[in-house]
Amino acid sequence: MKRKTALLDLDGTLLPIDIDEFTGNYFTLLREEFADTFAGDKFIGNLMLATKSMIENDGAKSNKEVFVEHFFALMESDNREEIMRRFDLFYLEKFPRLGADIKENPLSRRLVKGLKEKGYQLVLATNSLFPIQALKERLRWANVDPDDFVLITDYETMHYSKPNINYYREILQLLDLQPEYCLMIGNDVQEDLVAVRLGIKTFLVTDYLINRTGEEPQCHWQGSLEELLKYFQILE
Ligand SMILES: [Mg+2]
Structure with a gap:
């Protein structure tokens, strides 16, 4: 076309x-949100590893599928549906706060x-x-x-x-x-x-x-x- x-x-x-400052605030908020479920350092570390796997995606799956597969394997969690629902809610309810200073x-x-x-x-x-x-x-x-x-x-x-x-x-x-x-x-x-x-x-x-x-x-x-x-x- x-x-x-x-x-x-x-x-x-x-x-x-500034992407580094934003990423820091974003991880802090996520860590708080999931504090009752995941240990903070492991959670953020594995989020970063699962993100890296999306960057390395060879195209066989969507980035989301690659993220979910790697993240839940790393966290040794099989509670995918509930956790993904909480991620969705986080982006609707808490994530907007990060825009306050922008x-x-x-x-x-x-x-x-x-x-x-x-x-x-x-x-x-x-x-x-x-x-x-x-x-x-x-x-x-x-x-x-x-x-x-x-x-x-x-x-x-x-x-x-x-x-x-x-x-x-x-x-x-x-x-x-x-x-x-x-x-x-x-x-x-x-x-x-x-x-x-x-x-x-x-x-x-x-x-x-x-x-x-x-x-x-x-x-x-x-x-x-x-x-x-x-x-x-x-x-x-
Ligand atoms: Mg850019």
Whole structure:
């Protein structure tokens, strides 16, 4: 399909957060929530290992299936249904608290609306490690409407994660897209710019730049979110 499509990253791109600080607060809240059931250090350690297994997913199962399989094996728990129900409730009831200290960048909403007005369909190309409820909640922190996206890459839908190139291949296949009509907008040199290998154009947003290796970014364009809006003539 030749429809112009913009793939937008969330953390550090649309949502102005320091990912390490956010992750710390998130684990603290989860640890409290499950304090009556799991020992804290083992719980968080195994959550991280199960998350790593999603990042290494070879595509045979959904990321959620891989997470559930690894997490419950590591915890030596067979109480899957009840625990997964509690995770779902956590994302609905407690997770929203983490947004209290996060201030939206008003440019994010303008970018989303502006790209749509210019005829782009939008994909939320955030790493596919979370349930849909958590991703929609974080979009709301950015004051961005989840309904503006034709696809949100949640852990139930996706079979790969960034920086696996197959994550981007799966998006192209799901929406029947041609890479030359797509552009990826993100803040992470390793996770987001890998899309260029499929022929997707890439825009590196530098406000919350992540570059683990210090390599020279290979992208079509780079600049701040404000400069990005000017590039698309959304801001004059
Ligand atoms: Mg990011």
